[in-house]
Amino acid sequence: GAVVSQHPSWVICKSGTSVKIECRSLDFQATTMFWYRQFPKQSLMLMATSNEGSKATYEQGVEKDKFLINHASLTLSTLTVTSAHPEDSSFYICSARDRGRVGYEQYFGPGTRLTVT
């Protein structure tokens, strides 16, 4: 149980285009999902917290107009990188909290590797 999927697992896009990444909780409902970004040889940095049915909360320094987050249902959150640039190339990882479980455990997706050319 507690499986989180991400799609696509990797994507290459041209500079200036937009890319959408999906994060799904497959066997549980997630009222809260988190989006992290990881540059090569670096740690995971939280970008935003996504709550079902409400606006996402962005961390300081993250441009909300560039990284659009939508959490339309209890099993799906999407991250859209708008007008992507090469510096947006990174590994994007989502995680989800199971609303049915007490505690702070998060289940992580396998990640999406974005390359902007």
Next chain:
Amino acid sequence: AQKVTQAQTEISVVEKEDVTLDCVYETRDTTYYLFWYKQPPSGELVFLIRRNSFDEQNEISGRYSWNFQKSTSSFNFTITASQVVDSAVYFCALSQQGGKLIFGQGTELSVKP
């Protein structure tokens, strides 16, 4: 401020050696959770352990063991008799209220045959 420090950037050992990965955290919360994750080259995070702030018991799971000491704000991870398959980046993380995870910088462990 919440912070997690993993002072060891890289560690290299020979198979069968024991290795300890250090983790020091800072928080003003009285209730918090600590985690260890393994990230192999594939990139997918593998959950290893979660500890809440009220449970200081050490834990052993096979070759893995964890030492949680609130007095020194440390949550160290030891691998006994390391194996090549243990090679990965290991992250220590702290969870605030609301579930946001703060990760340490990670320690890259290389186990050589």
